[in-house]
Amino acid sequence: MRTRLRQLRIDDRTFVWSAKIRHVSGSGDCHRCIRLRVWAAGKTSRALQADLLSVTWGSPWGACATDTAYPTSADVRAVIDYALLHGWQPEEQGGTFVLSEQEHAVDFALPEFLLTDRLRTPESADPTTRVIRADEARSIT
Template structure:
């Protein structure tokens, strides 16, 4: 499956982001996990990484089967939180993992520490 590159304009800057859907185990339940990667500028800047875990209750098979996906508003909030935590998109090294427990929720998803 091809990864779609999305664009968000925020405070005079252009951010490009991707979201990859997967699953993870949280408290013995299988939850939908969206791995988000955000860059500002080109490919050489510091990448923002976050795992977004669905808040929906598990379905009858014990697996969360919702279709929640981050909206542009969610990404706006995520980027602002990362900037407040010290993410510098212009840094030319590695990545920045958004810390969990700082945001509560973004619509129907929780921010968890990325790996």
């Protein structure tokens, strides 16, 4: 299966992005996770990567079975804007700038997503508690 690349124009710059649906296990459930990758200056430029954990919770069949969360263009723009302010230099050649949970989760979240390290590092923090807290906070507002 081919990866669908989408374009997003911000000011005078065009970004290309892809999002792949994945899943991560937690103590209470399986959670939908989207691996977002963004490029600005071609395939050899420094990529941006963010693993976005869906905050949907409460399905009787498990969140993985029924969760349909997927990043919008506005979500992708928020990720790009944040990354540019926090050190991503897309014009540099090679490598990947990762928005990690460990370094960035305190300052960055989207309405439907949290950052997670669980895809890259399976022994990283269990996502279930964070998902439940985020879902409860959404319910209150």
